[in-house]
Amino acid sequence: MSNPFAGEVTITLDGAAQVAKLTLGALAELEAALGEDSLLALVERFEAGRFSSRDVLALVVAGLRGGGWRGGAGDLIAAEIGDDVGTGPVAAARIAAQLLARAFALPES
Numbered sequence: 001m002s003n004p005f006a007g008e009v010t011i012t013l014d015g016a017a018q019v020a021k022l023t024l025g026a027l028a029e030l031e032a033a034l035g036e037d038s039l040l041a042l043v044e045r046f047e048a049g050r051f052s053s054r055d056v057l058a059l060v061v062a063g064l065r066g067g068g069w070r071g072g073a074g075d076l077i078a079a080e081i082g083d084d085v086g087t088g089p090v091a092a093a094r095i096a097a098q099l100l101a102r103a104f105a106l107p108e109s
Contacts, residue, residue: 007102009063011095012082020063020095022103030062043100051096053089059096 001017002008008021022030027039034055036042045051060081061073081092 004102007099007105008067009095009098009102010083011060011064012087013064013076013079015080018064018069019067020060020069020099021066022059022063022099023066026062026066027103029065030058033058033062043104046097046100051093056089056093056096059099060092063095063099 002010002019002021006021008019011018011020030042031039034042042051042055045055057073057076061071061076064071080087081095082088083091083095083098085091085094
């Protein structure tokens with residue numbers, strides 16, 4: 001359903017597949033929500049394993065909104081979040097990392 005070459009990630013919300021993508025607008029929302037000076041600081045936090053559940057949730061929300069979803073963080077409080085491997089907090093963290101990686105990956109040559 002999603003196109004990884006376009007930076008997209010498939011997220012399952014309560015059993016329904018959604019396409020997520022960190023667009024420029026979604027990235028700007030993410031910076032504001034997390035109070036970071038730059039996205040590089042957020043990427044470094046993920047690479048170092050120093051991310052919080054708030055970081056993961058903000059990334060998932062930003063990605064979903066970049067994919068056209070109209071909800072917000074409050075809509076995900078009771079939602080079952082997953083990917084093609086599983087569901088729960090670990091899956092949400094994996095999705096967040098994929099969103100960041102795909103947003104900044106260079107196209108294959």
